[in-house]
Amino acid sequence: MKKKISLLTIVCLLLCVLCGCSETLSFVSFNDSIKEFDTSVFYGNVETMRGADPSLIYVAEKEGDPDSGYYYAYVTGTSTINAWRTKDMTNWQYLGAAFRPDLDTFWGYLNFWAPSVFFDETDNCYYMYFSASWTKKGTKTHYISLAKSNSPVGGFKAVYNQDSRGIIIDAPIIDFANVPKDNPLFEYRTSADDYENGYFGAIDAEPFVDPVDGQKYLVFTHDRSGGYNASSTYVMKMDDWQHPDYSTITCITECGKITVGGSETVFEGTVNEGPYMIYHEGLYYLTFSINSYDSPDYQVRQAVGHSPMGPFKKVSVEDGGVVITTDNINIYTNSSGHHSFIWVGDQLYLAYHTFLNDTDISESRKIRFDKVSFVTNDKGLPIIYANGPTVTLQPLPDKISGLHDYAGEAKITADNLADDGDVYWLNDGTLMMHENSVVKETRFKEGKSVITLTWDDYIAAKCLMIYNSRDYYSTFTCVDNVRLFYEKDAKTGVAETGRLDFNYDIFAAVDYKCAFAGASVSIEFNELKINKLEITISSSKGGNGFAVPEIAVLGRRA
């Protein structure tokens, strides 16, 4: 009898331990509104600033400088270059015109396009490349010039060249009439042309400093004006930011061709514009936009070379050449292009413009941001991949939030995987955003599936994001439960969230059966030391299995 009683006691105790210690976590779910979230942890790509062709810089916090500690964004204007700034990538402050030339006297008065701003430590100045139409040569001409400022706020002042007598030349500083006439790229236009001899329409100037040898370059677009039907990308060495070495001018992309002068073709409409060059592990990446800016299919592509001067080879769509695109969806966002990159701490972000109206090409444009990573394609080539365009909340860069995504450091397992399911994609840091993405989602069969993340050491977790599929029918309708294995006050236990619904009303266009790529079930809670997570999901929208593109666990080192 006594034995029976003792056994009963032990069973009861075990039951208590096993069942009674699972507790409900106190958390906030960002599931009710696309605009309401903790702005110290997330940004939303929702209420951003108006503008196009963004150029971003970060001005590090400096004691006593009220203009430091901000990210600055400079955007295209009609007769000015305008600027915004932010500290959290959600709340932006309009600075008005950072560059506002005196239109009564300045050589340009229209089409102040595509600024590129950078800080040059050697002379402690901010420089701004821009293009504009030259008043005396008509509104269809485009010339590149330079302005500088001591402050990121402005006002930037135009930089001028001087002639041999030291007299200021009232003209753009980049003048392709200086290209040596024996250079095959010197374009000697006939007098029948609308433009003067030697006119070489140029926009979208972007500086590049080769980290290998410090050589300065200017990458730019030879635009479609001046009788050209397609734009292309050029590069030239710069003696300094004001003086090009015109003899080095080289074409590095030809619209519609994989390589300049090559036979292999690629559909790009008539546009190769908005170039940007970055260096990564021995390779030079030239990114640029294709298709017309007012097309829903405006997007960013990439080419790779071994030198800033080329040759560059465009990466095909099949090999992951698309950096960012809306897939021509035109339902919740469209026309994602004309980009620039910005390092936020050690994370790379892409700034680009879409249209203010997310469902069609109308009204002004606005700026969005998304995280970028290098992924290796099937041919072993590292390529640039953007987790965008997103329209839902995303983690702020680590440097801003002070949090880090620790999912990538977890050992991850899952059951009930589909035949082609691969857990690799659950914590690789990427989101499958478009049809031709080399990045994939992890597919599961219909029915109860448990994803487990474990860490060798405890982390102080604060947020959990379970991303949902970009395919409407493969979205999971809810997360059944999340179990967090924690340690608190020298005790261990299991906290549970219970059911977390995916809100189709705000994360999908139900009428179009379209889920917003990059949407997630996300929760935030008080920091909790955990070393294991179990996520249970059972059902999909389509009833034929679901997919999870990524899991993020934001927190700090415990």
Added chain:
Amino acid sequence: MKRKIVFALIVTCVMLILSSCGETFESFTYENEEPIPRATYDFTDADQMKLDGEKEACYGQKVYRLYNRNNTSSKVYMDCYIYFGKEGLHCFVDVKDNVLSYNSKRAVYYNSSVELFFNDWKKTYIDKSTCQYRIAAGGKSAQLCGVKGKSTYVTSYFDGQFAVRLDGELNSNNANGFSVETFIPWYELGYRPDAAGNYDVDGIMFYPAYNKVNDPQGRENYTSRIRTSRTYCFQATPYSWVPVKRTDNDSGENVSFENDFFGAVGGAESYYGFTDSGDGKVALRSGSSTSYAFVKDLSSNDCYFETTVENVAGDSSKLPKTGLAVFYMGNRVLLYIKTSDAKRVGIAQRDAANSEWNWTVEKGGTYINDTSKEPSEANYLKKVKLAVYRKGDLICFFVNDVLYFVSDGTDPDEDPVCKTADGVTLSPKFGKIYLHDTITEDGQEAEETIMGIWSASATATYSAYSACTGAAADAKFAQLLNL
């Protein structure tokens, strides 16, 4: 005994549950920090006037009322008020319109919207300090500034702020209207403060316009509008705008010069871009892109005006032209000679429905080269007499006392014969023309027009001008045609 044991076990379990699995997690909430201001400036309280679309008493009397189509019986109008602040210029406009059409996808001016232009006092040209606000009832806006040396504006940036207040619902046809309040700091209008921070402002030139859109559905692709600005008031000629003096915050004096013959008509601005040389001649000012001079107090539907023009010149790259003008409401008909061709005369029209000049007036009214003349006598640039006679819907244009063009209000395709109201058949040298928006509707009295001279970038000297109305005009007409 068994019951006791079971009870003890239950108590134990409950205690274990309560003790080991009790409250573990503090409730989580978050609170976002106050966002940084949306803009670095904030003019909502400039000069202690709340920028909210409500009219403060200090605005005083209205400086101008702009009626839709300049029709003073219209129930659609815009009252404009100006206040000269210490920090900048405050403007308040109160629009009365029962249809407030708005679609954010349309350009500002294709919505029910106001256009407000501001320029320095008595400055005769536009430049970067000429500020323009376009503001729609739904809040969409654009800022523009003038381009010096041109007649255009370019989208630009200037410090400033505005507020819109609706009186009724957007996209309905039973609204009352809306009000717009703007503030522009003086420095954006080209003024510089003195050492004490004060701005020496005598007044401003103000040009209001209203875009009426009759689309209560707010359809996306609806691009029809009725744009009304003050009669004879154009965006690139600020001397023709509403002058508002600082002294009384009220309409100021006419800044245009007048002489005995040309001048104000019915209280409207008189002329600009011309200079009275004092010897019976009026010369165009050089550099004036568009110039008009109206026959003083000649407002009639039965009138005659003639003048002689000579020494016509101008930069050929600017397509200079000059000649006679007949003004309807929102509509201009011009008899012109063109400097690029000494033999060229023609009729052009800018009608109420078209913001572009129609230089080849539809159905036979194209310009002509007067090849019938010998070169020596056909050189209109040297000296030519131009005249216009209007009686009701009949408009006759004479060149050197010869009837060149006639419009009698009927379609030349249907009735190629020109006739006077008395049935007299006319034989214009270059045929009958058809003008838009000049025809009197049945049962209506013919609209009165004014007449004068004009120029687009051309220089010339006008002299021997005379005008008459009624029986005198009819007699002159009969005399010219030997009727």
